[in-house]
Amino acid sequence: xxxxxxxxxxxxxxxxxxxxxxxxxxxxxxxxxxxxxxxxxxxxxxxxxxxxxxxxxxxxxxxxxxxxxxxxxxxxxxxxxxxxxxxxxxxxxxxxxxxxxxxxxxxxxxxxxxxxxxxxxxxxxxxxxxxxxxxxxxxxxxxxxxxxxxxxxxxxxxx
Amino acid sequence: xxxxxxxxxxxxxxxxxxxxxxxxxxxxxxxxxxxxxxxxxxxxxxxxxxxxxxxxxxxxxxxxxxxxxxxxxxxxxxxxxxxxxxxxxxxxxxxxxxxxxxxxxxxxxxxxxxxxxxxxxxxxxxxxxxxxxxxxxxxxxxxxxxxxxxxxxxxxxxx
DNA sequence: GTAGGATAGCTGCGTGGCGCATCAACTGCG
DNA sequence: CGCAGTTGATGCGCCACGCAGCTATCCTAC
Numbered sequence: 001x002x003x004x005x006x007x008x009x010x011x012x013x014x015x016x017x018x019x020x021x022x023x024x025x026x027x028x029x030x031x032x033x034x035x036x037x038x039x040x041x042x043x044x045x046x047x048x049x050x051x052x053x054x055x056x057x058x059x060x061x062x063x064x065x066x067x068x069x070x071x072x073x074x075x076x077x078x079x080x081x082x083x084x085x086x087x088x089x090x091x092x093x094x095x096x097x098x099x100x101x102x103x104x105x106x107x108x109x110x111x112x113x114x115x116x117x118x119x120x121x122x123x124x125x126x127x128x129x130x131x132x133x134x135x136x137x138x139x140x141x142x143x144x145x146x147x148x149x150x151x152x153x154x155x156x157x158x159x
Numbered sequence: 160x161x162x163x164x165x166x167x168x169x170x171x172x173x174x175x176x177x178x179x180x181x182x183x184x185x186x187x188x189x190x191x192x193x194x195x196x197x198x199x200x201x202x203x204x205x206x207x208x209x210x211x212x213x214x215x216x217x218x219x220x221x222x223x224x225x226x227x228x229x230x231x232x233x234x235x236x237x238x239x240x241x242x243x244x245x246x247x248x249x250x251x252x253x254x255x256x257x258x259x260x261x262x263x264x265x266x267x268x269x270x271x272x273x274x275x276x277x278x279x280x281x282x283x284x285x286x287x288x289x290x291x292x293x294x295x296x297x298x299x300x301x302x303x304x305x306x307x308x309x310x311x312x313x314x315x316x317x318x
Numbered sequence: 319g320t321a322g323g324a325t326a327g328c329t330g331c332g333t334g335g336c337g338c339a340t341c342a343a344c345t346g347c348g
Numbered sequence: 349c350g351c352a353g354t355t356g357a358t359g360c361g362c363c364a365c366g367c368a369g370c371t372a373t374c375c376t377a378c
Contacts, residue, residue, distance in 0.1 A: 023304040145182040
């Protein structure tokens with residue numbers, strides 16, 4: 001039964017991805033506690049380090065799902081903690097660019113790098129083909145999550 | 160340069176997994192808003208539906224990273240919403256078993272199933288070998304996240 | 319140019335989830 | 349039978365967040 005075998009694989013992947021995502025949430029929480037921050041703050045720092053250019057408050061709001069007001073408070077916290085700095089945008093004077101303060105963020109990335117060693121060891125056990133398969137799947141899953149999220153937002157209430 | 164090629168694959172996977180996880184957080188938030196719940200509540204329902212047996216409040220607290228007090232409030236909310244029911248445990252009268260109310264949870268799983276169709280379509284594009292690779296990686300990543308989380312918790316403060 | 323709409327960011331205000339400390343009920347060990 | 353350990357509930361305070369309103373700025377139309 002190729003069909004039932006495939007169905008079992010789907011089932012298993014569904015279950016494992018749930019556990020995987022749940023573990024990520026817990027890990028993120030633990031990391032935030034460890035650094036004396038909130039999960040949202042860590043998420044924001046992760047986004048800022050992933051992007052080469054500084055982000056505006058509005059972009060942070062969109063990428064985290066917060067309102068602009070809450071994003072302002074988020075940047076307030078990070079600024080007060082010394083992680084980021086506000087820089088006015090010369091092109092558009094309404095906008096504020098949020099830039100990382102490298103020496104302060106280093107404390108965070110140091111923890112990431114520590115953990116990164118274990119991740120490297122895990123990845124070393126994969127072939128290059130496997131790495132590409134996983135990466136491609138995550139990209140597809142990301143795109144799908146994104147469209148489904150927008151779909152949910154556009155039709156907010158089932159009541 | 161096989162080394163630099165592999166390094167580039169690591170870089171790419173790191174970047175994609177970040178975006179993947181960020182998208183999941185946003186999706187979970189949107190789903191919670193859609194259902195008029197909180198992300199934690201959705202997470203809890205997801206855990207409860209994943210497990211065949213009912214969970215105790217303590218188990219829910221551990222699996223969500225909440226304190227027992229907050230877990231009690233969480234179960235309060237779900238019970239008030241009609242999603243779960245409290246059942247005393249005969250074996251250990253300190254414990255309270257949290258059981259799902261199927262007909263009410265169906266509203267939630269209906270949304271999941273709707274979205275599941277798109278996920279099925281995504282998975283149909285994979286070979287069985289690829290599915291196994293992804294599943295295995297997620298299991299390994301889950302285990303690693305779990306041990307790293309415990310490691311972070313055991314050594315809470317870097318200050 | 320200038321009026322009007324759209325957008326970016328900041329600020330009071332109220333809500334509510336969460337951690338912390340405490341407590342009662344119960345278990346299991348000596 | 350005590351007594352330490354565990355489970356779950358509760359009072360309390362904190363603070364992240366959404367919401368509404370505001371100002372400043374940009375952009376388009378006339």
